[in-house]
Amino acid sequence: MRILEVNDLDAGYEDLQVLWEVNMRVERGEIVSLLGSNGAGKTTTLRVIAGLIRPFRGKIVLKGREITGLPSHQRVALGLSLVPEGRQLFPMMTVMENLEMGAYTPRAREKLEDSLEWVFSLFPILRERRNQLAGTMSGGEQQMLSIGRALMSRPELLALDEPSMGLAPKLVIEIFRTLERMRKDGVTILLAEQNVKAALDISDRAYVLETGRIVIEGASSELALRDDVRRAYLGM
Template sequence: MLKINDINVFYGAIHAIKGASLEVNEGEIVTLIGANGAGKSTILRTISGLLKPKGGSIEFEGRDIAGLPAHEIVKCGISQVPEGRRIFAEMTVLENLELGAFTRKDKDGIKEDMEMVFNRFPRLKERISQLAGTLSGGEQQMLAMGRALMSRPRLLLLDEPSMGLAPLLIKEIFAIIQDINKAGTTVLLVEQNANMALSIAHRAYVLETGRITLSGDAKELAASEDVRKAYLGG
């Protein structure tokens, strides 16, 4: 579904991603793990059109999307839940969700998806007219996920969904990610909590200072001594 081939990404003179290649097949949860500053978020931001790669290609369902503007990439069927949630604090829960569907014109489909989001996140329905900035961290994460789902993506990019959340909420969020995947959405997950990420992913890539150094079956990587020492606390 997604094929990234030999991309290089720069922030000014800083070479952040160095010849990275990875694939995500339809129906999978693929996770990208690595230390802080390894370039995980940079890869997601490049896929979703917020950064432009220098060289290499990014193919989604056979189409090269590298360099397309972000709103066009949403129209292609890719949606991102950004790191730090980035909800619109001064808008209500409902307005945030409506903005998630900004590329769509199918009113009936939007209504249907709004119901789906409320079924998946009942707390959002209870707070439908509340300002998003007044929600708890966990509720804001649910809103960011709900907003991304409103574009009806075929590929969902998740950037650090567990950041700043209590352990119980992290379990809940990861269970929801699995549900979203089982309902037919392919997931590319960037996550600092490597244990949790590897426990739900089918495959994984390890990123070190902008280079992909390991890839394979998530369970095999979770059992690897090198990965355990570096990312799983021994």
């Protein structure tokens, strides 16, 4: 069953067009990677999907319902959450308060206790740090908190914008393993990454963006074997 469909998307900022006729789909239960180098349009794609910016043209369909014009908070209520670029935590709030804010929508608030246990089981460090101010944590912990906060909204589809950015390789592996556990718990994942190898390793399918256009798409295992992908993104 299809959870997300993006059709003929043109988008950008002011008079700068970044995305050109982007088409994507994500099936329920998948991990889908959105790959590409810096400036290829990954962040813009996720921002349009999450409703942080309006597209110039095109259509976004979530669970069979068109959401192109819907404001971001209504998309969260429908089960679509974004772990944004740069984490975007509430720095003067504690870890616990950040997580509580994650469960802001009425649907999520009902499951607050349950969700907390779930997030703490995925990221045990957050339980230890629950009274610490988010702004004082290390980059890796902040990334976990940002993912945890997004999970608190009980998303059916979680979009992550470069969760590996600025993190040590060991932490990247840890976070990616947790993404696989989240998938097992029923969360569909759309993962924008520059760390192409790690992303291809855990995803089922992948899209490659180049200067705002999807240039390659297919099963991750096949992409990992393609010469053009290996040369351009895996340095081989």
